[in-house]
Amino acid sequence: MSDMDSDRRQFIGRSSALVAGLTLAPGMMLYDLAHGRPVGEPASSKVRWGMLIDTTKCESGCDECVKACNKENGLPGGTGPTDEQWIRKVQLTDLKTGKKTSLPMMCQHCAEPPCVDVCPTGASFKRVDGIVLVDRHLCIGCRYCMMACPYKARSFVHEPLHDQKPDVPRGKGTVESCTLCVQRVDRGETTACAEACEKAGHKAILFGDLNDPDSEISKRIRQVASIRLRDDLGLDTGLHYEGL
Amino acid sequence: MDTLVRKQKELRNFYLLVVFGLMVAMTGMGAAHYMEEHGHIVTGMNNQVVWGMPHVFAIFMIVAASGVLNIASIGSVFGKKPYKARGPLSGLLSIALLAGGLTVLMLDLGRPERVIVAATHINTTSVFGWNVFLYSGLFSLVAVYLWTMLEARMNPWTKPVGLLVFAWRITLTTGTGLIFAFLVARQAYGTAMLPPMFIVMSFSWGLAVLYIVQAAMYGWNRMSLNPHVLRRFRNLLGLFILSVAYLVAVYHMTNLYFARNSAFEHFILIEGGIYPLLFWGGYFFLGTLIPLVLIYSPNLGKHCHVLLASLLVVVGSFCFLYVFIIGGQAFPLSIFPGYEVSSTFGDGQIAYYSPSLPEILLGCGGLGVAFLITTVGVRIFEMLPHDEAAAE
Numbered sequence: 001m002s003d004m005d006s007d008r009r010q011f012i013g014r015s016s017a018l019v020a021g022l023t024l025a026p027g028m029m030l031y032d033l034a035h036g037r038p039v040g041e042p043a044s045s046k047v048r049w050g051m052l053i054d055t056t057k058c059e060s061g062c063d064e065c066v067k068a069c070n071k072e073n074g075l076p077g078g079t080g081p082t083d084e085q086w087i088r089k090v091q092l093t094d095l096k097t098g099k100k101t102s103l104p105m106m107c108q109h110c111a112e113p114p115c116v117d118v119c120p121t122g123a124s125f126k127r128v129d130g131i132v133l134v135d136r137h138l139c140i141g142c143r144y145c146m147m148a149c150p151y152k153a154r155s156f157v158h159e160p161l162h163d164q165k166p167d168v169p170r171g172k173g174t175v176e177s178c179t180l181c182v183q184r185v186d187r188g189e190t191t192a193c194a195e196a197c198e199k200a201g202h203k204a205i206l207f208g209d210l211n212d213p214d215s216e217i218s219k220r221i222r223q224v225a226s227i228r229l230r231d232d233l234g235l236d237t238g239l240h241y242e243g244l
Numbered sequence: 245m246d247t248l249v250r251k252q253k254e255l256r257n258f259y260l261l262v263v264f265g266l267m268v269a270m271t272g273m274g275a276a277h278y279m280e281e282h283g284h285i286v287t288g289m290n291n292q293v294v295w296g297m298p299h300v301f302a303i304f305m306i307v308a309a310s311g312v313l314n315i316a317s318i319g320s321v322f323g324k325k326p327y328k329a330r331g332p333l334s335g336l337l338s339i340a341l342l343a344g345g346l347t348v349l350m351l352d353l354g355r356p357e358r359v360i361v362a363a364t365h366i367n368t369t370s371v372f373g374w375n376v377f378l379y380s381g382l383f384s385l386v387a388v389y390l391w392t393m394l395e396a397r398m399n400p401w402t403k404p405v406g407l408l409v410f411a412w413r414i415t416l417t418t419g420t421g422l423i424f425a426f427l428v429a430r431q432a433y434g435t436a437m438l439p440p441m442f443i444v445m446s447f448s449w450g451l452a453v454l455y456i457v458q459a460a461m462y463g464w465n466r467m468s469l470n471p472h473v474l475r476r477f478r479n480l481l482g483l484f485i486l487s488v489a490y491l492v493a494v495y496h497m498t499n500l501y502f503a504r505n506s507a508f509e510h511f512i513l514i515e516g517g518i519y520p521l522l523f524w525g526g527y528f529f530l531g532t533l534i535p536l537v538l539i540y541s542p543n544l545g546k547h548c549h550v551l552l553a554s555l556l557v558v559v560g561s562f563c564f565l566y567v568f569i570i571g572g573q574a575f576p577l578s579i580f581p582g583y584e585v586s587s588t589f590g591d592g593q594i595a596y597y598s599p600s601l602p603e604i605l606l607g608c609g610g611l612g613v614a615f616l617i618t619t620v621g622v623r624i625f626e627m628l629p630h631d632e633a634a635a636e
Contacts, residue, residue, distance in 0.1 A: 079588035079589075081290035081291060081292060081590065081595070081596065082284070082285055082290045082291060083291075084291075085291075085588065085589050088587045088588050088589040088591070089587060089588070090580075090585060090586070090587040090591050091585070091586045091587065092580055092583040092584070092585055093583060093584040094582065094583055095582055095583060095584055096582070101583075105579075105587065105589075105591070114427075114428060114429070116369075117369045117370065117426075118369075118370050118371065118372065118426065119367055119370055119372075120362055120366070120367055120370045120372035120373045120375075120376065121361050121362055121365040121366070121367060121373075122365050122366075122367040123365075138358075138361055138365055139354070139355065139358075140353050140354065140355050140356075140358045140359065140361055140362055141353045141354015141355045141358075142353055142354075142372065143294040143295060143354070144370070144372055144423075146291070146294045147294060147295065147427055147430070147573070148426070148427055148428075148429075149429075150428065150429030150577065150579065151577075151579060152292075152577050152579070152589065152590075152591070154291075155291050156284065156291060156294060156354060157283070157354070158283050158284045158285040158290070159282070159283045159285045160282075160283060171355075172283050172354070173280075173283060173284070173353070173354030173355040174354055174355060175354070229579055229580070230429065230579060233428060233429060244580075
C-alpha cells in the first residue's frame, strides 16, 4: 500500500468517525436534558376550565366575541388565508331540515389533545387546569399540530409581528391558538369572548370550572343537552355546545 | 497522452457538475433565507394547507433514501452478487437523499434557527420526535455500513450491519408513514395502510433513483449495463411499481367503502381539479402505466426503456405526493357532519394552494444537496459497479 493511499484511508477513517460522533452526540447527550422542563406549575389540577356555548343564543351576524379576542390578544383581525384567527364564527345549515345555526369555534382545550401528542418538542402542552397552550420559545414552526388538530383551531404566524401585547407573547414562524385568555383567567377574570358576548346581551358563552359541581357551567351541563364536537374521537374536550 | 487529455477533460466535467450542484443548493439556501426573513407569507402555504411543496420534495427524498438501500440489503443480507456490487452506491445515495430531504424539512420550519430545540426537547409521544432519532441513526448506521463495504478488513461485518440497517430503514419508513397515519381527524390520512404503503413506495422510488444514477455513471465511463443485471433490475422495478399500485388501489378502495370518506374520494379522484389530474395523469398514467409498458412489453425493456421508466416513476412519485399531501389538506375537515358549513377560516370550503417560487427553489435546493453529495462521493470512493466479476 502506498503512503498516499494509506494517508487517504486514514483521512477517510478519521473524518467518518468525526461525522458519526457529531451526528449521534447531540441526540444521545441532550436527550436527558429534555426531561427537566417544569410546565404549568402555578395552575391547579383541581380546576378544569371549560365553556358551554349555547348556540340558540348565538346571533348569526354578531362577531363581538371575535373582535374582543382580537383586541385582548393583540391580533390584527384579518380574515385572509394566512391571517391568524383564534376564534371564528361558523354558520351551519342542516342539510336535511335547513335549520340555521351560528356558533363560535376555537381551540376545544381537549383533555387528550392530539396537538400535544404530535408536537416534536413539547411546545404544545396542556396546563394542569386543562388549558392547552403553545410555548413560543419551544415551537419550531413545523405545523404538525395544525395537521393533527381535528378542529382546525390553530394558526401559523406567517409575517413579522408588530405592537404585541406584553402579556400575550407571540412570534413569527410559530403556531398559536386560543389560550382561553389564560392571562385573564390567572387574574381570576373570565375570557374576553365570554365577557363580550354577555355585554352584547346574548350570554351565549358560559366560562367556568368543569370540575366544580357547584359552578354555573357544571350545573347547566347537568340540566341541558349539550354535545362536544367530534366526541367520537374521545378527546374529552373542555368546550360543550348546546342546541346542536 | 490521450489518456491524460481524457482525464483532464473528466476532471473539468467533474468540477462543472460540482459547480452546478453547488449553484442549485445555494439557490435553495437563498430561497430559505428569503422565507425566513419575510415569513411564510412568501410561500403558497397558509392556515389551511400548512404543508406544501417543500414537504413534497422532502418526503420524496426521505422515502427514497430508505428504499435505495434495498439494493445494498439484497446484496449483503441475501448475498446476491449483482446487488452486492451496487451496495456502496446504494449506501451513498441513501445518505445523499436523506441529507437533501432533511435540509428541506429543516429549512421550511417556521423557526429554522431553533432546529437544535428539536434535538434537545424530544416529546416521546411524537412520531416527529422518534424520527429525530431514526434519521440521525440512519445516517450513522449507513456510514458504518459503507465502511464495512469499502474497507476490506471490515467486510465480515457487512452482513450483520446490513441486517441492522435493513431493520432500521423499515422502521424509519414506517415512521414516515405514521406521520400521516396518526392524523386521526383528516379523511386522507389516519389509516394503518400508510406505513406499508410508504415502505413499498420507498422500494420503487429508491430503485428508480439508483437506476438513474447508475445510468449516468455508466454513461460517464462509456460502459454498458450487463444484460443479466438489466433483466434483474427491470423485473424488480416492475414488481415494485405493481406493488405500489396495488396498495394505492386498496387505500382508495377502503376510503370509498366508508360512506364518511366517499366525498373526499370523489374530490381527490374526480372533481378536485388539479388533484385528480395529477393522480390519474401524473401518478397513474405517467408514473405507473407507461413504466409498466416500457418494462413488460416484449419489444421494449432495454436499458433506455428502463431508464425512461425510472424517470417516469420519479415524476409519478412527485405527482402522488402532491395529491396525497396537499390534496389531503385542501379537502375540508369534517367537524360538523350533516351540515353545510361556512366561516371566515375556510370551514367547509376547498382550500386554495398555489406553490410559490421560493418554496419550489427550496425543494430543488434539497435535490441539489443530494446531487452534490452523490457527485463528490462517487468521485472520492470506488462506487462504480463492476459486473464482469459480479455477474452470476
